[in-house]
Amino acid sequence: MPDIAIKFDNISKRYEKGSxxxxxxxxxxxxxxxxxxxLTHESPASRSNAFWALKDVNFEVKKxxxxxxxxxxxAGKSTILKLLAGITEPTxxxxxxxxxxxxxxxxxxGFHPEFTGRENIYLNGAIMGMGKKEINEKFDxxxxxxxxxxxxxxxxxxxxxxxxxxxxxxxxxxxxxxILLIDEVLAVGDASFQAKCxxxxxxxxxxxxxxxxxxxxxxxxxxxxxxxxxxxQGNIIFYGETETAINNYTDLITKKTEPSSxxxxxxxxxxxxxxxxxxxxEIEFLxxxxxxxxxxxxxxxxxxAIKYLAHCKIDNPVFTLGIYSIDGILYAGxxxxxxxxxxxxxxxxxxxxxxxxxxxLLPGIYEISVGIFDKEGLSPYDWxxxxxxxxxVAGGRKATGLFYFNHRWQVE
Amino acid sequence: MLKDLSKLFYYRELLYNLTLREIKGxxxxxxxxxxxxxFQPLSMMIVFTIVFSYFAKIQTESIPYPLFSYCGLVAWxxxxxxxxxxxxxxxxxxxxxxxxxxxxxxxxxxxxxxNFIDFLISSLLFLLLAIFYKTPITPYLFAVPVIFIIHTIFxxxxxxxxxxxxxxKRDIGYLVPIVxxxxxxxxxxxxxxxxxxxxxxxxxxxxxxxxxxxxxRKTILYGKMPPLVPLGFSAFIALLVxxxxxxxFKKVEKKFADVI
Numbered sequence: 272m273p274d275i276a277i278k279f280d281n282i283s284k285r286y287e288k289g290s291x292x293x294x295x296x297x298x299x300x301x302x303x304x305x306x307x308x309x310l311t312h313e314s315p316a317s318r319s320n321a322f323w324a325l326k327d328v329n330f331e332v333k334k335x336x337x338x339x340x341x342x343x344x345x346a347g348k349s350t351i352l353k354l355l356a357g358i359t360e361p362t363x364x365x366x367x368x369x370x371x372x373x374x375x376x377x378x379x380x381g382f383h384p385e386f387t388g389r390e391n392i393y394l395n396g397a398i399m400g401m402g403k404k405e406i407n408e409k410f411d412x413x414x415x416x417x418x419x420x421x422x423x424x425x426x427x428x429x430x431x432x433x434x435x436x437x438x439x440x441x442x443x444x445x446x447x448x449x450i451l452l453i454d455e456v457l458a459v460g461d462a463s464f465q466a467k468c469x470x471x472x473x474x475x476x477x478x479x480x481x482x483x484x485x486x487x488x489x490x491x492x493x494x495x496x497x498x499x500x501x502x503x504q505g506n507i508i509f510y511g512e513t514e515t516a517i518n519n520y521t522d523l524i525t526k527k528t529e530p531s532s533x534x535x536x537x538x539x540x541x542x543x544x545x546x547x548x549x550x551x552x553e554i555e556f557l558x559x560x561x562x563x564x565x566x567x568x569x570x571x572x573x574x575x576a577i578k579y580l581a582h583c584k585i586d587n588p589v590f591t592l593g594i595y596s597i598d599g600i601l602y603a604g605x606x607x608x609x610x611x612x613x614x615x616x617x618x619x620x621x622x623x624x625x626x627x628x629x630x631x632l633l634p635g636i637y638e639i640s641v642g643i644f645d646k647e648g649l650s651p652y653d654w655x656x657x658x659x660x661x662x663x664v665a666g667g668r669k670a671t672g673l674f675y676f677n678h679r680w681q682v683e
Numbered sequence: 684m685l686k687d688l689s690k691l692f693y694y695r696e697l698l699y700n701l702t703l704r705e706i707k708g709x710x711x712x713x714x715x716x717x718x719x720x721x722f723q724p725l726s727m728m729i730v731f732t733i734v735f736s737y738f739a740k741i742q743t744e745s746i747p748y749p750l751f752s753y754c755g756l757v758a759w760x761x762x763x764x765x766x767x768x769x770x771x772x773x774x775x776x777x778x779x780x781x782x783x784x785x786x787x788x789x790x791x792x793x794x795x796x797x798n799f800i801d802f803l804i805s806s807l808l809f810l811l812l813a814i815f816y817k818t819p820i821t822p823y824l825f826a827v828p829v830i831f832i833i834h835t836i837f838x839x840x841x842x843x844x845x846x847x848x849x850x851x852k853r854d855i856g857y858l859v860p861i862v863x864x865x866x867x868x869x870x871x872x873x874x875x876x877x878x879x880x881x882x883x884x885x886x887x888x889x890x891x892x893x894x895x896x897x898x899x900r901k902t903i904l905y906g907k908m909p910p911l912v913p914l915g916f917s918a919f920i921a922l923l924v925x926x927x928x929x930x931x932f933k934k935v936e937k938k939f940a941d942v943i
Contacts, residue, residue, distance in 0.1 A: 286941060353940065357784035360937035381782030385708055390700070397697035398785045 275369065276450060276481045277332040277355065282364035284325040284350055284505075324350040325361075326505040332498075337482040339496030339513055341489065341520050343636075344597075346502035348485045352452050355483060370481065373399065373448025381439075384428035388419055388438055391427055395442045409445050416471070417441035418464075437464060444471050450481045469495075487597040489517050489635055490671055521634055521664040524566065549581040549588065549617070549643050549652040554659055557624075568666025569634065569675045573627045577641050579653075581617045587646035588614055590623050595638040595657055602637070602673070608648045630663065631674045637661045684929055690786055697785060701793040706800055720801035721808050723764075724756040731756075731873040741874055746904050750816045754904055755872035755896050757809050761802035762838055762892060763863045769794045769842030770849050770859045773939060780939050787936045788929070791842035795835065813903070821906035830898040830909065833918045837891055840925030843932040850939050871896050891917040 325347045332338045340348045353359045354366060381398075382391045392413055396406035414423055417437040427435065443451060453472075472495060476482065486492050492499060492513060499516035501509040501523070509519045558564045559572040567573050577590060591606040605625065607614060614623075639661055642654035668675050691698070710716045728749055735741045736748035743751040772790040773780060780787065849855040870892040871879075879887045887893060894913035901907045 357937075358781065358940045381779050383704065383776070384778055386704060390704065394697065394700050394704075395783070397694070397700050398783055400693055400696075402696055 274334055275331050276334045278367040279328050279330050280365040282325055282328045282361045283323060285321045285323050285362040287321050323505050328507055330500060330510055332481060335479045336497045337476055337495055339492040339499035340485045340502060341492055341499060342502035347505045348502055349454055352454050352485055355452055370449030373443045373446060373451045382427045385426055387426050388423040392442055396446060399446050413441045413445045440468055452483050454485045493517060524662045548583055549579060549585055551641055551643060551653045551655055552578040552580055554641055566662045566664055567630055569663055570629045570666055570668040573630045575625045577623045579643060580620050584616055584618045586616045588617055589644040589648045591642040591644060592625055593640035597636050629677055631676060632663045633670060633673060633675055634663050634665045687933055694785055694789060698789050698793055701789060702796045705793060705797040717804060720804040724760045724805050727756050728753040735873060743875055747816050750812050752873045753809055753812055754900050757805045758896050758899050759867055759872045761798060765795045765798040765838045766841055767860055767863060770845040770856055773846045773850050777943055780943055787939060788843055788932055791846040792839060795839050795842055818904060819906055823902040823906055823908060826902045826909045830895060833921050834895050836925050837921035840921060840928045844928035847932045847935050850943055888913045891920040
């Protein structure tokens with residue numbers, strides 16, 4: 272096998288957005304049946320509907336290396352994996368791959384939902400060109416690793432997401448690929464399984480398997496990847512040493528002058544009747560001088576101000592705050608009720624502040640949910656679910672893992 | 684195309700897995716299981732026997748009408764079931780198409796193979812029927828495998844085209860059953876070709892299915908030479924459709940995951 276395992280040569284990928292009109296479709300259909308080039312010649316109208324997921328991407332991965340891919344949402348990270356896996360093809364450019372590509376490991380791996388776990392193992396093995404005998408030899412290892420002995424004859428549509436990922440990872444890791452593609456799965460499953468995965472990845476790396484890893488978890492990128500690509504809006508901004516890539520990434524986030532605290536609204540309470548009583552207007556991230564700021568250092572003081580408007584007098588409201596990792600794990604959920612903080616009543620405009628003396632979050636992007644609930648804490652007047660983004664970058668306090676806890680070392 | 688076909692051989696294990704699964708899945712949670720494969724052509728045969736043989740009094744020369752129509756219906760069911768299921772074979776496997784790469788033609792081909800199993804089972808009943816009506820054994824039976832190969836190539840060719848097109852335009856999924864229904868009555872499935880007026884006969888035989896069904900019938904039931912010209916024409920069309928569909932399929936295959 273040559274020294275270069277993966278080579279992307281001026282790769283661009285365009286996706287079509289939305290659907291074309293019936294007239295266009297019929298025209299296409301006729302053209303398609305004539306020159307067999309259906310969907311390749313678009314009219315200018317449909318071209319404007321397209322967007323570029325990747326633009327002129329070039330990189331190489333050497334044999335035995337692990338490549339990390341980081342970047343904001345929609346940067347094109349998963350598109351690179353899909354191209355590598357051969358699921359989709361580039362609009363322009365050439366991909367060279369030397370070696371057997373393993374199945375892409377991601378949430379909801381390539382399983383047939385009606386098949387049992389056992390059948391899916393054979394199916395995936397068959398996709399990788401393995402015979403029944405070869406798979407038989409590895410079967411027990413796969414099942415043991417996935418810890419699915421009891422459920423191996425259950426159709427995977429009945430599996431939990433954790434079981435899905437466990438089986439997917441186990442199959443991919445045991446079928447001896449030359450190149451392993453991993454999309455953001457290390458954050459799923461329980462902690463012990465995560466540790467097991469990391470260990471297995473380490474072993475595979477030792478044995479010379481090339482890995483391409485997409486993750487928002489900068490920690491796992493840092494410990495696993497030799498080199499890392501930083502992507503933004505389909506362009507490679509940086510490709511090189513992992514540590515530099517991560518620093519550039521946090522810089523990129525810091526430079527975003529847009530008020531990131533209101534970046535996107537995924538969900539807001541639609542309960543109109545309740546919202547008529549009280550609503551959250553906005554939230555602000557404030558530093559120790561009560562100044563608005565979007566990016567915080569680990570260990571810095573953070574004040575979160577929730578601005579509300581109560582249209583009528585509300586007795587004993589409960590304010591809630593949730594902090595989530597970008598992959599949706601609730602890191603902390605606080606509420607005035609849980610903290611025993613009693614609010615008699617609210618009416619009109621006001622602000623509720625939550626103070627964190629030393630922010631414990633390590634560098635990364637976090638999503639914030641806030642809500643105003645009734646006194647039982649059950650039904651919301653208003654609830655902004657994961658509507659705000661908090662960016663944390665490395666300051667003086669360094670650690671690995673997820674959190675920085677205040678601590679002190681001493682020798683006795 | 685040869686390269687694609689040899690790649691298929693590499694994936695034979697996968698083809699086997701998917702086909703087996705489809706057969707198992709189809710009759711899962713049914714009380715009589717694979718016997719359903721018998722009932723579809725059998726029940727149609729009974730209905731057509733009543734309508735055409737007793738009410739309309741169609742003449743099928745020396746061959747009893749039930750045997751005559753069942754022969755056509757078994758061949759037609761293989762064709763029509765394979766196409767209607769094959770059309771949906773790719774969009775019905777979104778999970779695999781968007782997550783893993785392997786040659787996508789495996790989907791319509793495995794659908795055709797699994798329908799072939801149904802075809803075999805209903806052929807067994809046909810065999811019993813033929814014995815019951817004391818159909819003589821003639822050397823022309825050797826032509827049957829050739830006719831079958833033409834039949835299958837035509838089915839796979841059309842399935843490749845329809846399954847790929849259906850990914851881009853779901854209308855195909857609605858259109859195919861309607862077209863198949865009309866197509867059946869435009870083919871000599873439940874009536875003899877002799878029923879078609881002489882002046883339209885040539886036009887009628889441009890339908891490749893006509894040559895195939897006539898081929899089966901002439902060789903098995905009448906113990907005669909298969910009609911060489913119509914059958915040759917069917918073979919030509921089948922190969923043409925297969926080659927064109929396969930190259931179209933391979934051309935658009937990588938776009939499936941983007942639009943599905």
